[in-house]
Structure formats: C-alpha cells, structure tokens
Amino acid sequence: MKLTLHEIQYTNIREMKDLTINLCDSEKPVHVSLVQMPNGVGKTTTMELIRYCLDGTANNLDKKKILSFKPPGRAVKTGKFEIKISVDNKIRIVSIKFDYEKATVTYFTSKTSTKGGGQSRGLNLGREIEPWLKDKDFVRLFVFDGELAGQLLSSESTSAEKAINALYLLNSLKNLFEDDGEIDQLLNDVLTEGAQTDKGIKNLSTRLRNAHRCKKKLDKLKADLTKKLGTVKWNIGDARDTIDKLRKKTDQLIRRYEKLISENSLIEKEIESATEDLMDKMRFPHNLSDKLVDQLKLLATQMGTLKLPKTQSMEFFEELAESKECVCGRPIGKKEKEQIKLRAKEFLTENNIGVINGVKTAIRNLPAQEKMADLVKIIKKNNRLKKLNERKILALDKKTKDKDKIKELTETVALWRIDEKECADQLIMLTEKRKEEQEIMDVTWETNIDLCINQIEDWQNKLAEAKGNVDFKNKAMLLKEILKQIHTESVLRLKKNILCKTNDKIEKILKSKDITISKIGNCLSLTDRSGVSEGQKLSIAYAFLSTLFSESPHHLPFIVDTPAAPLDLQVRREVAETLPSLFTQIVVFLTSGERKGFADRFYSKKSGCLFYTVSKSGDGVKLEKDITFFKNFQSEE
Amino acid sequence: MGFNMSSEARAYFRKLSKTKHGKLKLQFDFYYLCLIAGFLDERFSECKGEKFVDEFPSDFLIQRDQIIGLLIATEISRNKIDLKNRQRIEGIMLKLVKPDSPTQLSSEGESLMNQYAEYGFKRILEEIPTPPINLDSFLVRYYEKILCV
Numbered sequence: 178m179k180l181t182l183h184e185i186q187y188t189n190i191r192e193m194k195d196l197t198i199n200l201c202d203s204e205k206p207v208h209v210s211l212v213q214m215p216n217g218v219g220k221t222t223t224m225e226l227i228r229y230c231l232d233g234t235a236n237n238l239d240k241k242k243i244l245s246f247k248p249p250g251r252a253v254k255t256g257k258f259e260i261k262i263s264v265d266n267k268i269r270i271v272s273i274k275f276d277y278e279k280a281t282v283t284y285f286t287s288k289t290s291t292k293g294g295g296q297s298r299g300l301n302l303g304r305e306i307e308p309w310l311k312d313k314d315f316v317r318l319f320v321f322d323g324e325l326a327g328q329l330l331s332s333e334s335t336s337a338e339k340a341i342n343a344l345y346l347l348n349s350l351k352n353l354f355e356d357d358g359e360i361d362q363l364l365n366d367v368l369t370e371g372a373q374t375d376k377g378i379k380n381l382s383t384r385l386r387n388a389h390r391c392k393k394k395l396d397k398l399k400a401d402l403t404k405k406l407g408t409v410k411w412n413i414g415d416a417r418d419t420i421d422k423l424r425k426k427t428d429q430l431i432r433r434y435e436k437l438i439s440e441n442s443l444i445e446k447e448i449e450s451a452t453e454d455l456m457d458k459m460r461f462p463h464n465l466s467d468k469l470v471d472q473l474k475l476l477a478t479q480m481g482t483l484k485l486p487k488t489q490s491m492e493f494f495e496e497l498a499e500s501k502e503c504v505c506g507r508p509i510g511k512k513e514k515e516q517i518k519l520r521a522k523e524f525l526t527e528n529n530i531g532v533i534n535g536v537k538t539a540i541r542n543l544p545a546q547e548k549m550a551d552l553v554k555i556i557k558k559n560n561r562l563k564k565l566n567e568r569k570i571l572a573l574d575k576k577t578k579d580k581d582k583i584k585e586l587t588e589t590v591a592l593w594r595i596d597e598k599e600c601a602d603q604l605i606m607l608t609e610k611r612k613e614e615q616e617i618m619d620v621t622w623e624t625n626i627d628l629c630i631n632q633i634e635d636w637q638n639k640l641a642e643a644k645g646n647v648d649f650k651n652k653a654m655l656l657k658e659i660l661k662q663i664h665t666e667s668v669l670r671l672k673k674n675i676l677c678k679t680n681d682k683i684e685k686i687l688k689s690k691d692i693t694i695s696k697i698g699n700c701l702s703l704t705d706r707s708g709v710s711e712g713q714k715l716s717i718a719y720a721f722l723s724t725l726f727s728e729s730p731h732h733l734p735f736i737v738d739t740p741a742a743p744l745d746l747q748v749r750r751e752v753a754e755t756l757p758s759l760f761t762q763i764v765v766f767l768t769s770g771e772r773k774g775f776a777d778r779f780y781s782k783k784s785g786c787l788f789y790t791v792s793k794s795g796d797g798v799k800l801e802k803d804i805t806f807f808k809n810f811q812s813e814e
Numbered sequence: 815m816g817f818n819m820s821s822e823a824r825a826y827f828r829k830l831s832k833t834k835h836g837k838l839k840l841q842f843d844f845y846y847l848c849l850i851a852g853f854l855d856e857r858f859s860e861c862k863g864e865k866f867v868d869e870f871p872s873d874f875l876i877q878r879d880q881i882i883g884l885l886i887a888t889e890i891s892r893n894k895i896d897l898k899n900r901q902r903i904e905g906i907m908l909k910l911v912k913p914d915s916p917t918q919l920s921s922e923g924e925s926l927m928n929q930y931a932e933y934g935f936k937r938i939l940e941e942i943p944t945p946p947i948n949l950d951s952f953l954v955r956y957y958e959k960i961l962c963v
Contacts, residue, residue: 452950456843459953460873462880465850465961472887473880475897483900486907528913536886539879553957556950 178306179732181206181263181762182227189256190226190246190275191219194797198789200764206263206734208785209757210764211776213807218791218798220738220766222246224320226258227736230271232316233284233300240280247277250796254278264306271300309731315343318722319733321740326718328700330709331411335699337721341671344729347664354660356630357393364653365389368640378643385636388622392629399607399626406600409593416590423579423586434573441566448559455552463543473540481541486533494521672697675724682720686751687713694721711743719752723759734762741775742768749774769810780804815921818863818928819845823935826945830952841866842874846881849927851934851960853884856892858929859936869916882918885927886910 183201187193200210214220226246229235246256256275261268270287284300302310309315317325318340328336342348353359369382458464463473479485498517502508509517606618610627618625622632641650679701680693692713695704701721703709709717719740726733735756741749753775756763767776779786788807791798801807819841827844845866852858870878886906895902910923917924941959946952 448950452953455953455957456949460843460846461877462850462884466854468854469850469884472891473883476883476887476890479897479903483898483903485900485904526913529908529911532882532911532913532918533907536879536883540883543880549957553954556954560951560954 179265182260182734182764183263184261186259189248189253190258191222191248192798193219196798196800206762207787209779210787212766213769213790213810214766215792216768218793223766224738227260228316228320229273230260231310233311235273235282238282243275243280243282244277246275264302269302314339319735321737326714329718329721330701330714337697337701338699340725344725344731345671346730347667350660350664354657360653360657364650368637368646381636381640385640388629388633388636391623392633395607395626395629402600402604409597413590413593416586420583420586423583427579430573430576437566437570441563444559444563448556451552451555455549458547458549464547473543477540480537486530678724679721682724683717686716686720686748686755712745712748715743716748723755727759732761734764735760736764738766739768740765741771746774750778753778815924816865816868817845818861818865820861820863820932829945829947830949840871842871845931847956848931848934848938851937852930853888855937856888857933859933861928861932
C-alpha cells in the first residue's frame with residue numbers, strides 16, 4: 178500500500194475560518210513539509226482530524242467533542258475538515274462535515290481529483306486499504322501519537338507487537354488461523370450449510386452456531402476485561418508514581434518546615450533572654466535617659482551645696498519654743514514662743530531628714546549607666562529573622578497540602594485495586610484451562626473460553642461425522658496449526674531483525690550505548706534500566722518505528738507534531754537527519770522553539786522542502802509560505 | 815492613696831500582663847514606664863484611676879529613692895525653682911515626702927506621681943497607638959519613640 182498526503186483544508190474549524198495547506202509541488206507531495214504553528218493554533222486538532230479522516234472514528238465522537246471544533250465566538254452552523262490523499266496512486270478526498278447545530282458529523286469521500294465530483298457519503302477508501310486503516314493502532318503509527326512512545330515501553334501495553342503485526346501484514350495471516358477467523362468461518366459454513374432435513378443434524382448445526390456466538394461474546398468480554406485491567410494497572414502505576422513523587426516532595430518540605438520551626442524556637446529564646454535583660458536595665462531610671470541622670474546629679478550637687486537636708490529638725494525648734502530661754506541665753510516670751518513654733522514648720526522632721534538623706538545618698542551614688550542599644554539591636558534582628566521564617570513556614574504550610582492529595586490518591590488506588598482484583602478474577606474464570614480449577618470454579622462452556630472451544634470442537638466433530646466431513650474438518654484444523662506456526666516463527670524472526678536494527682538506530686540518535694532494547698515482546702524491554710526520560714522515550718520510539726517502516730511493505734507518510742520539543746539539541750539534529758531518510762513523505766507540525774537544532778537542518782535543502790507558518794490574525798489565522806518568514810517568526814506565547 | 819492607673823492604661827497593657835515574660839508580671843512595671851515618660855516631658859495629666867498598689871513593690875525597693883529623687887528633681891525643674899533657693903527646695907521636699915506613708919510620699923507626692931504616670935501613658939498611646947501584644951516589640955518601640963527622642 179502506498180499512501181501520500183497532498184492537501185489539508187479547514188473551513189470553520191476552531192480558529193481556522195478558511196485555510197488550505199498544500200503539501201505538493203507540481204501536484205506531487207514534497208518530501209518534507211514543515212508547518213510552524215504556535216501553541217493553541219491547532220497542531221493537536223489537525224493531527225486528531227487527520228486520524229479521523231483515515232480510521233473513521235469521528236462517527237464515535239460525542240456531542241461535546243464535536244462542538245469543541247466549533248469556532249469560538251462565531252455564529253457558524255457548519256464546519257468542514259478535508260484531506261486530499263493518494264492511495265496506490267489514486268486520488269481520494271475525504272471530508273468530515275460538522276453540523277454544529279445538531280452536533281453531528283458526516284463523512285464524504287470523493288474518488289476523483291476534482292473536489293466535489295463523484296462525492297459519496299461515508300468513508301470509502303477501497304477494500305484494499307480500509308481493513309488497515311480501521312485499525313486505530315495502525316493509523317497512530319504514522320499519524321504519530323506522542324503517547325505511543327510511552328506505551329511502547331510500558332509493560333502493560335501490547336503496542337510493540339501490534340505495530341509489527343500491523344506493518345508486516347501479519348494481521349492477515351492471524352485472521353486466517355485465529356479462533357473465529359476465516360478458516361473457522363469456512364469450516365462452520367461447510368458444516369452447517371445445506372438442506373438440513375435430518376432433525377439431529379439440524380439440531381447440531383443450531384447448537385454449533387450458538388456456541389460460536391457464545392465464543393464471540395466470551396472473546397469480546399475477555400478483550401474488554403484485558404483492556405480494563407490494563408487501564409486499571411496503568412492508572413495504579415501512574416498514581417503510585419505520583420504518590421511517590423509527592424511523598425518525596427512532602428518529606429523534604431516537612432524536613433524544611435521542622436528546621437524552620439526549630440530555628441524559630443531558638444530565635445524566640447534569644448528574644449526572650451534579650452527582653453528580660455532589657456527590662457532588668459529599664460527598671461533602673463538612671464539607665465533610661467541622660468536627661469534624667471543629669472537632673473538627679475544636679476539635685477545631688479545642689480543638696481550638697483545648700484547642705485540639705487538641714488541638720489536642725491522641726492522637733493528641735495518645737496522643743497526650744499517650750500524652753501524659758503533660748504540657746505543664746507535670751508529669755509523666750511509668749512511672742513517669741515509663737516514665732517519659733519510658726520517657723521519650726523519650715524523645718525523637716527527627723528524622719529523626713531532620714532528619707533531625704535536616703536534620696537541624697539541614692540542619687541549621689543548613681544551606678545554606671547548600662548547601655549541598652551545593643552540589646553535593642555539583638556531583639557530587632559531576631560524579630561526580623563523570626564518574621565522571615567514565619568513567612569516561609571506559612572508558604573510551606575500551603576505546600577504541605579499535598580498530604581491531602583496523597584491521601585485522596587491512596588484512597589483512589591485502593592478502589593482501583595478492588596477493580597483490578599474483580600477484573601483479574603473474572604479473567605481467570607473466563608480463561609482457566611485446568612480441569613480441576615474449572616470444576617472448583619463451577620464454570621461451563623457458556624462462561625469459560627476453553628470449555629467453549631472444546632464444546633465447539635465436540636459439536637464440529639459430531640456434525641462432521643454425521644455429514645461425512647471428518648476429513649475436511651481435520652485438514653482445516655491442520656492448516657490452522659501450520660499457519661499459526663508460520664506466524665509465530667515470522668514474528669520471532671522479525672523481532673530479532675528489528676531488535677538489532679533498532680538498537681543501531683538508538684545508538685546513532687542518542688550517541689550512546691547506554692540505552693539498548695533487550696527484548697521485543699508485547700512491548701519494548703530496556704536492558705538493565707527501569708526508566709528513561711521523555712526525550713529518550715521519543716528517541717527510542719523514532720528508532721523503533723523508523724526500523725519498522727524501513728522494512729515494511731507499506732509506503733506511508735510520517736505525520737508528527739512537536740517532534741523535537743523534549744529532545745536536546747544533539748538528539749534533535751540526529752532525528753532531523755534520520756527521519757527524512759526513512760519516509761517518502763514527512764509532514765511536521767512544530768513550534769518556533771523547535772527551529773533550533775531541528776527545522777534549521779532543512780534550511781539548506783534546495784528542493785523537496787516546504788516551510789509554512791500558520792499564525793493568529795484577528796479572530797482567525799493566516800498562512801505564510803515563505804522560508805524567511807518561517808525563520809524569523811516570533812509567536813506571542 | 816497609693817499608686818493609681820486609669821482604666822484606659824490598664825486596658826492598654828492588658829495583653830502584655832498576660833505575657834509569659836515573668837519580669838513584667840507587675841502592674842507597677844507599666845506604671846513605671848508611663849511615669850518615666852511623664853518625667854521626661856515634665857508634664858502631668860489629671861488621673862481618675864483606681865489604686866492598684868499601696869507601696870513600692872519589693873522588686874522596686876532599691877530604685878525607690880531614685881524615683882523619689884526624680885519626682886523632686888522634676889518638680890524643681892518644672893516649677894523653674896532657683897537651685898540656690900534652699901528654702902523653696904526644702905519646701906518642695908517637705909511637700910512631697912512623708913516618711914510614715916507606705917510609699918514614703920505625701921498624698922500630694924503620690925498624686926503627682928500618678929499624674930505624671932497618666933500623662934506618660936498618653937504620650938505612649940500617641941507614639942504606640944496599638945495596644946502591645948509582644949513585650950519585646952513594645953520595649954523596642956518604647957526605647958526608640960520615648961527614650962531616644
């Protein structure tokens with residue numbers, strides 16, 4: 178199968194009112210098309226819509242998803258996304274029409290190169306190609322889904338095996354020998370066809386048909402349970418990773434939190450101690466102010482100069498007033514007595530003199546002044562530190578709310594574990610092959626696949642015997658076995674070959690022998706490593722897919738968005754060199770940030786490269802097809 | 815009479831009196847800080863407060879004579895008394911001191927002390943309007959706004 182992409186056209190799809198991106202030069206698709214789009218303009222949308230055009234899954238979209246393509250803020254009723262492709266050199270135009278009023282989509286396919294001509298309703302790309310494209314996993318390989326890179330390395334996924342089966346046409350082989358495959362169906366037709374006049378044969382045919390229907394139902398249940406189990410396991414793994422990361426982060430935060438609390442406790446002690454010292458000093462007035470000290474000293478000096486307090490007390494004069502004569506020998510009459518008593522009140526009592534002498538002594542012997550400035554500085558400095566720490570503690574307090582998230586996730590994981598166990602138990606019942614276990618579980622051919630297969634075989638044998646088709650039936654079974662062995666052997670050999678070549682490419686891209694794939698099973702297993710970075714994952718995916726494509730009988734375009742964002746410069750250069758050599762057509766949707774190291778590797782190529790820039794303009798977008806504009810475009814992100 | 819504090823002043827210092835710092839457990843500490851602020855400005859205000867203590871607490875006995883000395887010195891300075899006028903100075907002392915009183919101050923002396931403290935409280939309220947919660951911050955602000963101006 179040879180598939181190429183010629184043109185992409187948008188009409189009223191999100192920001193794109195009317196936009197056509199032509200990927201051809203003189204009607205032929207160019208080797209490399211680089212379409213630069215800032216984030217939010219429509220890279221992911223374009224990738225999604227291209228996939229829908231090929232695999233037909235737009236019919237399954239819900240109303241909310243359909244309306245998400247409606248241009249925001251514009252009253253439009255319909256929209257259209259269209260791709261022009263070539264399938265084995267035949268031009269096909271696939272359109273998805275969006276009815277935004279009814280929230281529905283309709284496919285149209287045109288089989289001529291003239292748009293609108295020969296248009297039919299539905300997705301009709303031809304019998305040769307449709308079985309491939311209806312496999313969503315197959316389309317994701319070349320309209321590349323970045324999530325696939327992670328899934329290729331996930332032990333829960335079967336992406337690697339699926340990719341090999343899809344690209345090397347092994348699915349057709351599988352379809353022949355699988356249960357309910359083409360051989361089974363043919364055998365069934367032979368065994369149950371014809372005018373079944375015999376009541377016994379008719380009865381057996383009905384039973385066999387019922388058993389086949391039951392087997393289909395059980396197979397579907399198994400597929401659903403396996404998918405659910407895979408999803409639940411992946412969810413649990415993802416949640417546990419998140420819990421581990423949060424725990425690690427929270428533990429660090431708690432350690433910092435505790436350190437700050439302990440620092441603050443020491444700071445508080447220092448503040449307390451300095452405050453007590455300061456208060457001790459403040460309790461002595463002479464420490465508080467020079468002005469007060471000066472006043473006290475002046476008072477002490479004057480008391481000395483004025484000989485205060487006087488040595489004569491009030492009591493001396495009161496006693497003198499009662500005497501008949503004064504100390505000078507002169508007599509004391511009534512008049513003198515009254516005058517002495519009156520003046521005596523101007524003198525201090527002896528007790529008063531004691532108090533004043535106490536004051537005089539206290540202020541004469543003032544202790545040296547103790548300065549308080551240093552203590553004030555210590556308190557201020559520590560208070561600043563304390564406040565700073567308190568702010569940090571508050572900020573950490575908010576961050577440690579991750580604890581709640583951990584609790585919530587742990588509870589969710591516990592619920593998922595119940596789901597996981599239920600799924601696993603149901604799967605065991607459905608697939609158990611050991612007879613004793615089947616008996617213990619009390620399963621029947623209607624609830625167990627193995628028993629159902631046996632039952633089908635039993636009725637087939639009986640029917641073949643009754644109709645004389647035993648030989649035909651045995652040969653059909655033998656053919657199935659042979660085809661199965663061919664398939665197993667083919668897959669093994671392919672895997673071995675792909676493993677070597679993929680490892681060579683990984684080494685070339687990553688310039689290192691540190692990362693290698695040890696085994697290709699359902700997924701890719703790394704040698705002695707449990708994990709790799711996002712950039713390394715993508716590099717491994719490119720190496721694996723490019724190996725698959727280079728050996729595959731299909732010739733497909735490689736359509737990818739933001740292919741280099743997680744890669745460092747050296748890896749980008751290698752990817753830019755490697756990809757074009759592996760595909761006949763590459764369409765890359767990228768941001769301006771990916772020009773360096775990736776897009777710039779294509780600037781010097783004189784032909785076979787197209788450089789488009791799609792950017793916002795007013796309420797829509799505009800398209801520039803110019804390499805200089807491409808090189809210099811600066812998005813407003 | 816003893817030492818008085820207005821209800822506003824008591825309310826202002828209420829949160830500090832509950833602080834864990836043992837050193838400031840006395841109501842007299844707040845009174846003393848207000849008193850110093852009044853002495854520094856040599857101004858007083860009418861005080862209608864209630865008595866909270868009869869005498870100088872034991873923690874302030876050593877400082878008692880210094881405080882009485884400050885009252886006398888402030889009164890001499892406020893009344894602009896000539897320092898050579900022995901009679902007037904002695905008169906001030908006579909007016910303020912009473913040895914047999916628990917505070918060793920006359921009722922006039924106690925009243926003046928209370929009025930200086932009340933003015934000092936108003937001064938503090940003007941400089942530090944929010945009632946203090948932390949002793950350390952209050953003392954730093956008292957030092958900067960009252961003592962260092």
